Amino acid sequence: MFLPDYYEFCARVKTVAGHRALDRIPSMLSSLGVARPMIITDRGVSGAGLIKLVSGAMKGSKARVGAVYDEVPPDSEYTIVNAAAKLYRAKKCDSIIAVGGGSVLDTAKGVNILVSLGGANILDYEGAGAVKRKLKPMIAIPTTSGTGSEVTVVAVIADHKKKVKIPFTSYFLLPDIALLDSRMTKTLPPFLTAPTAMDAMTHACEAYYCMAKNPLSDATALMAIRLISANILNVIKKPGDLQGRLDLANGAILAGMAFSNSMVGMVHNLGHATGGACGVPHGVCMSLFLPYGLEYNMHKRAKEIGELLFALAGPEVYAATPVKQRPEKTIEYIRKLNQDLHDATGGRHARFLKEIVDREGRQMVPKEKLADIARTAQGDGAKVYNPEEINYDDAMMVLEYAYDGKPLKRKKIRKG
Amino acid sequence: MQSPNYYEFLGRPKMISGKRALEQIPLELEGYGAGRPLILLQGGAGSRGQADTITKALYDSSLVIGALYDGAIAGSTSGIASELAGLFRARKCDSIIAIGGGALVDVAKCVNMEVAEKKPALGLAGEGKISRELKPMVLVPVALVSGNEAANRAYIDGLACISHFLSPDVVVIDHRMTSTAETRPTLYSGLTALAHAVEAAISVSANPMIDAYAYASLRLLCEHLPAAVKKPSDKKSSVAVANAAALAAIAFSNAPAGMAHYLAEALADGTGIDPGICMGLLVRALLKTRIVEKKGIREELCLALAGPGMFSAAPASGRAKAALGAIDGTFADLGGMMPGSLREIGVTQQRLNEAVREAVKASPSKLSAKECMAVIGRAWNGK
């Protein structure tokens, strides 16, 4: 077990997880001592009937919902955060229940900063050290098994005008309670289950090879990969499989614990930039960049990447693969998984940039945009934690390969 | 691997471990709005050096040490707790830094209960009696001999107080402190951690988070405990064992204590035998018994003990044996330090029945007396 010269690890979030975990909401609310929570969610989630489930579970509670904000768009925006905070104040709420995917959870974290620390614009709190105090009580109920935001110190909030995604980091952004209920992710359609689960997979893989790795981030990452790898395809083929859903949810939260403390690297660096510059959903970028992140860092992290094979493919494959071949086999495994997901979703799961289309079927990342993405990536913090340096030229090189899904030419990677 | 139908988990302490970790304390306390800690450390031969180290580590910060108590603490009693609570109040402290392990940390937690709840700590014995966040508490391990230090419990006058609020807020592991531990406490802390991590992972509360904490803890122990015991002043392995002990305690906080834990406490009670040694022997016997009786051992625990390499190399049916082999290997590496049986450390055969009875009585979850007897008998006989 790798023990670095120095590490920090904090995942101080009470986790409550199960097939009927929602039933515990009343006692959770009373343990937090709150009376008027505000629910933050989006239309997709409420349309799937999930808010009904939550308010149903709250029936036995003394607390009353103070307000519901359900206008979070995909990818949280700072104007949305500001608007929701205004509603919170107008309705005199005292806590937050966030029900949704990463977009909702991150919006809620942003709202919590504003309503706890004051101010009208979340952008005033930018930077890694700006939030220094305990915030209002918050319960996070993820409805995608993906971002792990329910247990991370990060909120990613977009500025659409500037076309960037801005990370807010602080230990105080950890919610008080993360509540995982298999019913909450059951309604997620396969074409969304695939990329969100691959986001979680990416968190675990990047956590395992990035610069702040430590015994706990390694342990949680390995558990996460085992859970996700064993369930992702089954759940996409059988969306109603509640046990599979719960396993995925547990995998995602473990992956969140891992990366929140080890941070992420190139995959997220390019992913955030692609999301910012072209509006591509986060998980889609993650799954397609993941093999490239592994290839790009291979010369510095062959051992770690080889070890991932155990968690991905299981002990039999691991034992049968000679140590030297394990790293390459890991990459092969991820590429094959992306292909399987592509097939299982009737082609909706994108394998490379060229293949990404929006609802109207238009290509989202035309080749001319690559330079834009590479430039934006230089301003994204994830590059700091990547083992190998990523300059503009490096990013460009990787993007060109990822554009039509060709494996990286290893010789082209500049090794530091 | 499958998630349980329901679980709850809280890993409360923030872990900070490694180079210049002590120097992080002022900023951590600042995050809680605190800056006047009461520092407790165990008086005695090493206390001068430890006091110096911690004071220097706090240089160049806005923090002021309200008081640094370095008197001897023999046990956790209401008497000492209320005296130190008085010191805390007299100096208008707002936080606690406990440097050490064992009774000292119990006392630190009791002081915290007294000053935060404004009543004697003894009145808070039992489970879930604490109603609010206590003052911020930083634990700086030397050797975590009781296994409770980083966990959610404290003892006062022999009674347990259990509450998540009793988990330290921050655990700061720095070799400048861990490498001052002596051989025996290092061994005891490692064996207690081993038992707690294993028992959490086979308990009814086992869940993926416990598995992850147990995995990290057990891997560190298997790889570093023998080296740390042979040379407690070794920086890297002493830090590794302190990490393992803290992580095991967090797993232990989220699961009911197990058979080895209760049996060891019963055996140690009033006999001067160290519970850590007993726990180590008992937990090995427990796993062995499960294998002999073909009850099986959870795959996650086998993985944690054997490590991915050995785990994969074994056939599916042989993984429990590989796990046991890993414990045996670790014990063997401990050499003469590790006794082979309870008999060797002076436990009489007559004590066994009694200990089983006491353990069954003490445990709130129903321990099977029959299994207890089988396990303790095996541990008594040794190999």
Added chain:
Amino acid sequence: MNYDRYPEIKPGRKTIKRIYIAVMLFVVGRAIQAACRVDETVKKEFKNLKDGFAFVLGVHPYGPWMIVGRDAKGRAKYMGWNPEGKKIPLKMSIKNVESAILVFTFQESTAVAFARNRFVVDGDLIDALAVVRVLDLVEVYLLPKLIAALAVKRYPKWSELSPVRKHVGRIVIYTRALLGF
């Protein structure tokens, strides 16, 4: 218990370490200003920053500090050690003196220090990353290769940093940094 035996302790200062850090900060601050005049990459980084940009780098909570700003022409300008009264949009503080020593004795690279959470950043992260890139380059200039190679993730290849550019650049930066012009 006699409480007087356990008096209050006001932790002191590590003066020598602080002086060392102050000197290093001064040299680095000067070097950034100098590098911005001879190094194209550093020049470009500063051009891209906003008008009126400045950052303060130092040690929490009592300093020492060092301030570098961007002048109207888009060049780096060393602005002294005292942040008081100045409008500085970006603050990068190292959490304590010992962590700062690790960074300024190059035992920990900026990347490793970030990964180990030694820095606290207040302000725009995009700008902070530009500053980190500049710091990395300045380290390559200021330090012998043996040490600089440890301090940055990828030591620039000769193809990128020609010997002429490197050595001439280094001499110019050194003298400018030391003489303060």
